[in-house]
Amino acid sequence: MAINALDNGLLGLQRGFQTVTTASGNIAQHTSGSEANSARGVEADLAQELVS
Numbered sequence: 001m002a003i004n005a006l007d008n009g010l011l012g013l014q015r016g017f018q019t020v021t022t023a024s025g026n027i028a029q030h031t032s033g034s035e036a037n038s039a040r041g042v043e044a045d046l047a048q049e050l051v052s
Helices: 002-031 035-040 046-051
Strands: none
Touching: 002 046
């Protein structure tokens, strides 16, 4: 029972880290200012990414 709780806790941490990694990548793309990103239509809701 305790191992299951630890597994669930670890899974939650891993998902949190994945969310932070994804959000930071989206922020980096949004704020890079490169014309290539604008041409591809890369649009991220910056406020939402910061909250994530």
